[in-house]
Amino acid sequence: MESKVISKQDIAPWLKGLAEKYDVIAPVTEDGVTRFKPVDDPSAIDLGPTPAKSGIREHFTPETETLFDYKLEGLSAEVTPPEGIKKDRLIFGARACDAAALRYVDAVYSNVEPVDTPYFDRREHTAIVGLFCNKPSWTCFCTEVGDFMMNPINMDVYLTDLGEKYYAEALTPKGEELLGSSQFQPATGADKQAVEAHRESVQAKLPKPVDHAKASESYDWDDPIWQKLAEVCLGCGACSFLCPTCHCFDIMECAKGKKGSRFRCWDTCQFDKFTLMGHGHNPRPSRVERTRQRVFHKFKYSPERYGMLGCVGCGRCVAVCPVNIDIRKVIQEIESEDKVSA
Amino acid sequence: MCENPYVPKLATIEKVIEETWDTKTFRAVFDDEEYREAFTYEPGQFQIVSAFGVGEATFCLTSTPTRKGFVEFSVKKVASVTSALHEMSEGTTVGIRAPLGNWFPYEKMKGKDLWFVGGGIGMAPLRSLLNFCLDNRQDYGKINIIYGARTTGDFSFKYEFDEWAKSPNTELFLTIDKAEEGWDKNVGFVPAYVTDLKPSPENAVAITCGPPIMIKFTLPNLKELGFADEQIYTTLEMKMKCGIGKCGRCNIGQYYVCTDGPVFSYAQLKDLPPEY
Amino acid sequence: MSDTAVTEQVETKETKPKEWEPKIIGFLCNWCTYAGADLAGSSRLKYPPNMRVVKVPCSGRVDPQFVMKAFERGFDGVLVSGCHPGDCHYAKGNYYARRRIMLFQRMLQFMGIEPERFHFDWISAAEGQKFAEVVEQFTEQVRKLGPFKGVTG
């Protein structure tokens, strides 16, 4: 598909022009935290931090989401599901890791029956304009787990910052339509060369690919590392709540007298009650099982079931862990040579 | 677009049966006539029942699809939702999401002798298959039902014992943990009773469900009698929320108990990480 | 008395009437203030009917969560009252309550909840008159502030 360029100062007018058709969602920094939020004023957009604190996840699987409202009268009940997305959304500035993560969530939520309709609705009504990472963070390792930084997936448009302007590639018909705006000019051969050289120079600084799916075949269930991690891990959910592929949830009731709603909210295998059953049995009773579950689910079970890793290397879990549990080091340790041969 | 899988269908409780001191069986009828007519399921599948205002919980379908027009579920009072259900009288509206999960491979069981081995509330999921087989009696060989409970007061489905026992080529073996006055049937735990009864593994299938401790000791006994892992089925209980493979709660290894189960053969279970 | 028994009462707040009237909840000690309220009633003292009363065994039973729940659920004012210091039926329950509630009061204020929406007082079983006055005063105080817009509103 065709590629174009847009001067940086034209981004704001372009996004303003899109506002009629789309609710624009972009990274905004407030009180030191950068998150993707609906923006009215494009000048508030902050593309600086790589990646943003919380990715685009919450715009597909919100932290708290009403599944339906109910009303009770006498013995009977009435149930009303919420309305779907009314206006299309455009996510601006998503990183390749976050967009790639949607492939995984799609595999769980919408590519198998029954389809998670609220999620599917959001996916269908969202255009994604991604942004190449010029300055990967110290926690970034996307190149180790996939090549989507160079060959993005789930984006309609991929932007690369070339200083004064962005190089813009349309990756879908929807993307072509977006690049049809007057602010875009055709890219030249020189632009294309510049982009390729630039991307390769960034990629060179990042880790080399590792076939974790293959390596996971010999992961040791009783590896002593689980015991070690379990002692240090505080059992909070920061790693999974900021993870773009984590998608587990709890379903709860918010009852206010005769009215109320059923909602779902983020949940994590790191919490002790995640698997606790009503009569008291807990199949994963300690942090030993729970820390293993997080790693195994992402690096072993997911390739087995969905044919892809459950990790996109965004590094958020590394950045937020209060006790510096670094998943890169964990994986390295359980995949280390001497361990495999032992 | 498909229907929102999280919104339950409304159903009305038509009948409440007090099974034991802590267990009740509810019969519910879907309010929407069209849905009710079209609704069908397989023995071994489960449902998620909403007590509006409290939440929802997972129960197996204890009724058999051969008897149409309603669904049944047995509820042991353990936590908030089950307590709320216990408070409900006939005529109360509940929400039901069903049918969910896989089912017992009853086609594969055709022509074979069946050994149902149930303990306590574990009889509930077996009852669906049992009554299904009894309703298709000609398809199966001898049907044996071993059912154990702590005391005589802890048996569920007592009102069906006669029907079961009187069915052709069917035997009902009851056992309680400790002797009671007036009890003329077996006394002892289920695993030992299984050994005493010496079921022949030849052309037979065992279907077990009960407390983990019962399963743990029944399994080796069955194997000693010559049952292969592929000849033994059970239905797993796990914490579930969505019931459709999304919420991640019942994940064991690469499987989700809610969609890949709850019915597993022991051959399959052996491949799972020991987290159930 | 279980937590649930208390929250149920906190949560049954009715929808707002058309003419706004302050909705107040009072956590009253069974031995003193509740009896004081009884006395006010049987002495036919007049006081505003805006308060829903939750009887608690002792002011020491009042968990700050009760008050927070009330505010979270949209009550406009919360009153906590028990026996005078030294007169506790359980000897010292109200002394514990005093520390807890004093601290909590200051934290509420810190969070931006107007201090006038929360009142803590000692009212004995003999003080029917005082009970009526406190309720009257408190109701008017809350009325002046207008409807509560929520803990983060």
Next chain:
Amino acid sequence: MEKELRDKARELLESGQVGTVIGYEAGSAPFKCAPLYARTPEEAERLVWNPTCVNNLAVYLPQAVKQGPVAVVVKPCDAKSVVELLKENQVERDDVKTIVVPCPGVLNLDALADVDLSDVRSVEWTDDGIKVTTGSGEVSIPKEKAFLPKCLSCALGDPEIADIKLGEQPVRTPVVDSKMSVEEYEKLSPLERREFWAKHFAKCIRCYACRQACPGCYCKECFADKLGQMWVTRSTDPTTNWFFHMTRAMHLAGRCIGCGECERACPMGIPLSLLGKKLEMEVEDMFETRPGEDAEALPVLGSWKAEDPDPCPEE
């Protein structure tokens, strides 16, 4: 200093006085440390003490002592958590050996905002802050910027419960009044205060990192997890989040020692220390006690005096 620390740890382990030494080891980046459970002399060689050692390791004690006596590396501020745990009978005095390290102040990661973190080689103390060495040179950061806010107001000497002291505490002159942030906040009107928290609590994702990182939050079952009681659902709307954080604050009233781990652990930048600081100030003002000082003292909200301040004093 690190050599002394390792020697001491090894000695404790070899003599069998403790089975575990909980300390810090180098983290996955030069500006990070990770908690370490050292159980062998070899593991003790991995112990470090440097500006990245921010964690309050007291959080591990209630679990760790279940396997027998442990030694724990503490900064003077962390030692206050140990005092609280002793006071609340979560650990026995005989089961804990405190190794108190001399602490000039620890690293505030925000100070490195302008540094290319991928390029950092080391972070060291200097006389007046820290020195960051990167591939392209050295950067000196003065302590006003380099250290956590709690360090800037710290004047703590060696704690009374110090079992092992690794050198003298540097004389610390607070450069900031810790009450300042509270006083600054209190200039806000009630409405502004509610808006302040509405804004911050709207960010909360309820990952419970604050609770899990808190040495005071050792409840077997947190009120927020009690589903039967349903005090608070897991909905992340600002009001529910307010309820959670307010209740947690009240549960820490008179117990919070201001280590700031909640705020550090919070991935969403919620200024939770403000609540703890306010509680600390009020407790001192009304009941004249300071948490974390005296292991023999009674818990503030588990005790009373007839002359306590009264909301409506008798005439």
